[in-house]
Amino acid sequence: xxxxxxxxxxxxxxxxxxxxxxxxxxxxxxxxxxxxxxxxxxxxxxxxxxxxxxxxxxxxxxxxxxxxxxxxxxxxxxxxxxxxxxxxxxxxxxxxxxxxxxxxxxxxxxxxxxxxxxxxxxxxxxxxxxxxxxxxxxxxxxxxxxxxxxxxxxxxxxxxxxxxxxxxxxxxxxxxxxxxxxxxxxxxxxxxxxxxxxxxxxxxxxxxxxxxxxxxxxxxxxxxxxxxxxxxxxxxxxxxxxxxxxxxxxxxxxxxxxxxxxxxxxxxxxxxxxxxxxxxxxxxxxxxxxxxxxxxxxxxxxxxxxxxxxxxxxxxxxxxxxxxxxxxxxxxxxxxxxxxxxxxxxxxxxxxxxxxxxxxxxxxxxxxxxxxxxxxxxxxxxxxxxxxxxxxxxxxxxxxxxxxxxxxxxxxxxxxxxxxxxxxxxxxxxxxxxxxxxxxxxxxxxxxxxxxxxxxxxxxxxxxxxxxxxxxxxxxxxxxxxxx
Amino acid sequence: xxxxxxxxxxxxxxxxxxxxxxxxxxxxxxxxxxxxxxxxxxxxxxxxxxxxxxxxxxxxxxxxxx
Numbered sequence: 001x002x003x004x005x006x007x008x009x010x011x012x013x014x015x016x017x018x019x020x021x022x023x024x025x026x027x028x029x030x031x032x033x034x035x036x037x038x039x040x041x042x043x044x045x046x047x048x049x050x051x052x053x054x055x056x057x058x059x060x061x062x063x064x065x066x067x068x069x070x071x072x073x074x075x076x077x078x079x080x081x082x083x084x085x086x087x088x089x090x091x092x093x094x095x096x097x098x099x100x101x102x103x104x105x106x107x108x109x110x111x112x113x114x115x116x117x118x119x120x121x122x123x124x125x126x127x128x129x130x131x132x133x134x135x136x137x138x139x140x141x142x143x144x145x146x147x148x149x150x151x152x153x154x155x156x157x158x159x160x161x162x163x164x165x166x167x168x169x170x171x172x173x174x175x176x177x178x179x180x181x182x183x184x185x186x187x188x189x190x191x192x193x194x195x196x197x198x199x200x201x202x203x204x205x206x207x208x209x210x211x212x213x214x215x216x217x218x219x220x221x222x223x224x225x226x227x228x229x230x231x232x233x234x235x236x237x238x239x240x241x242x243x244x245x246x247x248x249x250x251x252x253x254x255x256x257x258x259x260x261x262x263x264x265x266x267x268x269x270x271x272x273x274x275x276x277x278x279x280x281x282x283x284x285x286x287x288x289x290x291x292x293x294x295x296x297x298x299x300x301x302x303x304x305x306x307x308x309x310x311x312x313x314x315x316x317x318x319x320x321x322x323x324x325x326x327x328x329x330x331x332x333x334x335x336x337x338x339x340x341x342x343x344x345x346x347x348x349x350x351x352x353x354x355x356x357x358x359x360x361x362x363x364x365x366x367x368x369x370x371x372x373x374x375x376x377x378x379x380x381x382x383x384x385x386x387x388x389x390x391x392x393x394x395x396x397x398x399x400x401x402x403x404x405x406x407x408x409x410x411x412x413x414x415x416x417x418x419x420x421x422x423x424x425x426x427x428x429x430x431x432x433x434x435x436x437x438x439x440x441x442x443x444x445x446x447x448x449x450x451x452x453x454x455x456x457x458x459x460x461x462x463x464x465x466x467x468x469x470x471x472x473x474x475x476x477x478x479x480x481x482x483x484x
Numbered sequence: 485x486x487x488x489x490x491x492x493x494x495x496x497x498x499x500x501x502x503x504x505x506x507x508x509x510x511x512x513x514x515x516x517x518x519x520x521x522x523x524x525x526x527x528x529x530x531x532x533x534x535x536x537x538x539x540x541x542x543x544x545x546x547x548x549x550x
Contacts, residue, residue, distance in 0.1 A: 114540075116497065116539030118539075122533075131537070132498070132539045133497060135495070136496060137510050137514055142498065
């Protein structure tokens, strides 16, 4: 692989750069302009992308400005309460019709020539359609066919327990098919701490910032890189930023339950999604220094445990995890969504949403706000650790000589463990194991090489890894140290 | 009941004319002209819809003529 660089041979399919047999992946996929162009063209407009949360647009006329790959979009709610995703670009000269982050309006009037689009279904047939243009008589002799010149509608929208996803491709499979059994992690993200389904909302604003890194470093980190924790995040553990304070872990695990616990095998899906844990790996809510917090979360955990056990549903699965391709999240402590928006091969805009129970009392919100701030976002201590790595890894991989040498993804190659989940396997080890990243890049290459939907569906119909694994290792999954 | 108008805001979208030709028209410069600024109770709904359809917020309904 080291001599087969795109510069020398012209760029073939990107699957040539992802060698799952040897566990080597070319650095080109993190820095190359042409590969980035193909991602924008073939991956993002065909993937289900997270655009925002329904609680960000609770009332008619509410909107939230979001991004889908290369395109700015508006998440809106019309006068009947329906949610829409519209391309934020005027049909006349392309001007961004809305330049605010969020707000409330029943119409978007373009600042350039004032073409006006309405999201009031009483005024236009389809909310988002063109409502009027200045000088309709003089400029168009009243003949402009307004129905044909509305804001471009994203054809596929799916609201999953408040999480709003969209997909530009009318041929794309349903959201359920795209997500598969990975939905259990989305459930834990969207359900309240006491297990009440979908009873969560976005908490305060969305943090947005840019990093000089390829977007895939971010996705890969959250979908199952537990290997970096001990080194990268040593300082935050030393300081003690977690719920329990000094001497306790940053995600709130109790002392015997950290990332080093035996049973925290990762989960990797053939569809590209990945999680840093598995459903059998239960981590109860943390110990808190404050008695009222301790009481609140102990009660929430008990209620959740009873509810899920009654449904015969395991209590684990809090991540961190990544929904292919770029929606990462953690469903425990913190509870937060992170989307890595691609800007260029070497620049990414990171957006972080924080999630809280709708009925959480003020003291819980305030406590979580402080924890979320010291943990995540551009000033969050854990996030800063990660950003340093992604920035410098991207920059140091740009060199002419550096680009000749692939990255190593060999951890646990061929040692995957079987899973009860559909088309999924587990890592052989709780900390080591790059099976999630390998599956992510395999799916990434299949999309980026523009394979057709029938081809994509055929390839992911079965999981070739699941048939090749040793079934006797299954009992290790989900077992904690204390179980021994 | 009558129609309020801020001609300085009008941009000639013509939405009001499309909604109600009895009360609204456009002049040669493409801006709105009120054919009749009085609104009867029978016309209220139609005029209200026309007023609401103005993207430039140049029109409104004045309920109390006193």
